[in-house]
Amino acid sequence: EPLCRSGVWRFHELLPFADPEKVVTIGEGQTPLMASEGVGSFVGMKPGQLFLEYEGMNPSGSFKDNGMTAAFTHAHTIGAKRAACASTGNTSASLALYCCVSKLMQAVIFIGSGKISYGKLSQALDYGALTIQIAGDFDDAMQRVREISSRLGIYLVNSVNPFRLEGQKTIMFRVLESLNWEVPDWIVVPGGNLGNSSSFAKAFHELKELGLVDRIPRLAIINAKGADTLYELVENRGLRWNQGKPNSEVMDTYYAELDAAHLRADTIASAIEINRPVNLFKCLRGLECMDGVVREVTDQQILDAKAQVGMSGLGCEPASAASVAGAKMLREEGIIDPSERVVCILTGHQLKDPTATVAYHTSDQKEFDRVLGSRGVSRAAFANR
Numbered sequence: 001e002p003l004c005r006s007g008v009w010r011f012h013e014l015l016p017f018a019d020p021e022k023v024v025t026i027g028e029g030q031t032p033l034m035a036s037e038g039v040g041s042f043v044g045m046k047p048g049q050l051f052l053e054y055e056g057m058n059p060s061g062s063f064k065d066n067g068m069t070a071a072f073t074h075a076h077t078i079g080a081k082r083a084a085c086a087s088t089g090n091t092s093a094s095l096a097l098y099c100c101v102s103k104l105m106q107a108v109i110f111i112g113s114g115k116i117s118y119g120k121l122s123q124a125l126d127y128g129a130l131t132i133q134i135a136g137d138f139d140d141a142m143q144r145v146r147e148i149s150s151r152l153g154i155y156l157v158n159s160v161n162p163f164r165l166e167g168q169k170t171i172m173f174r175v176l177e178s179l180n181w182e183v184p185d186w187i188v189v190p191g192g193n194l195g196n197s198s199s200f201a202k203a204f205h206e207l208k209e210l211g212l213v214d215r216i217p218r219l220a221i222i223n224a225k226g227a228d229t230l231y232e233l234v235e236n237r238g239l240r241w242n243q244g245k246p247n248s249e250v251m252d253t254y255y256a257e258l259d260a261a262h263l264r265a266d267t268i269a270s271a272i273e274i275n276r277p278v279n280l281f282k283c284l285r286g287l288e289c290m291d292g293v294v295r296e297v298t299d300q301q302i303l304d305a306k307a308q309v310g311m312s313g314l315g316c317e318p319a320s321a322a323s324v325a326g327a328k329m330l331r332e333e334g335i336i337d338p339s340e341r342v343v344c345i346l347t348g349h350q351l352k353d354p355t356a357t358v359a360y361h362t363s364d365q366k367e368f369d370r371v372l373g374s375r376g377v378s379r380a381a382f383a384n385r
């Protein structure tokens with residue numbers, strides 16, 4: 001039966017908002033959890049303690065399909081005919097694919113100018129989505145799509161949509177299933193719009209309430225330096241959920257500073273090149289629930305970690321490798337212990353964003369300079385290959 005072929009909907013009892021008859025699935029969530037000795041030793045873990053959850057295996061090549069099937073199912077249930085998103089590329093690829101395969105809706109996509117990798121853009125175009133490039137970056141595109149979709153009654157599938165987050169909870173269900181329901185010590189995830197981190201916390205909160213787990217792992221959210229709002233606010237300025245009363249003036253002040261300085265997000269990890277994460281408050285609640293920490297990693301740390309992930313046989317895109325780079329940082333700080341069990345989420349497939357990969361590995365200086373020249377990156381870590 002089709003629900004069983006989905007790594008999301010075989011948990012439909014834990015997603016009770018959806019009528020099983022209305023579920024729109026394209027076989028998402030068939031993703032492996034793999035132990036990696038190479039990445040484990042790079043991070044500094046004892047053998048067998050580092051796991052990679054490979055969300056690149058999804059039909060559109062990223063974790064987004066977990067959430068898209070849920071949002072899309074809801075959209076279908078309420079009879080939506082058009083669905084929209086702003087995207088750094090993966091949400092749009094996923095939406096375009098669900099629209100194309102199901103033929104239930106038209107996809108309308110907003111992207112920032114020059115900000116999206118060709119791999120991801122080509123998915124949206126091939127799947128036939130109406131693709132609109134706006135002057136500005138993701139944060140601008142996000143604001144525009146929120147206005148336009150509410151004005152025109154278009155169904156919005158960005159992770160402000162709560163059903164997206166319901167679907168993404170299943171990433172944690174599958175991690176637990178693969179570990180025979182033994183709760184790991186750490187979940188490490190890249191942070192962009194902060195949908196994943198929020199949904200992971202909700203997943204564990206609910207599983208604990210249901211008595212299906214006896215404890216909750218710690219959460220590490222990894223920002224890219226240059227797109228580090230969460231890190232700055234939580235680790236440097238003391239923004240907290242505080243059981244329902246976030247000290248949000250800290251956030252208002254920071255955003256006013258960003259505006260005054262005309263500061264734009266900038267990182268090689270284009271998927272998470274975001275300065276105004278829409279799920280910031282949900283994520284604060286998640287950090288409280290999972291005793292979480294936030295770190296930021298440089299382009300260099302991301303690319304070195306990505307090359308190491310590649311050696312494990314599971315290629316990922318730059319944003320995904322932030323999780324591994326962040327785990328290494330927390331291990332070096334002594335916050336993660338080498339004998340703990342760590343799960344890093346690899347959010348997107350290697351083929352999504354090959355430009356940075358080629359530039360990092362090539363001996364063609366021109367190509368290196370074109371892509372990475374302004375980023376203070378060197379290939380030192382892998383020069384001996």
Ligand code: F0G
Nearest residue numbers: 087088090091192193194195196347348
């Ligand atoms: N990793 C990848 C590969 C992503 O595409 C994204 C987000 C994230 C991590 C961050 O996840 O938002 O849950 O914190 N990509 C969005 C997009 C913004 O438009 O595709 P998050």
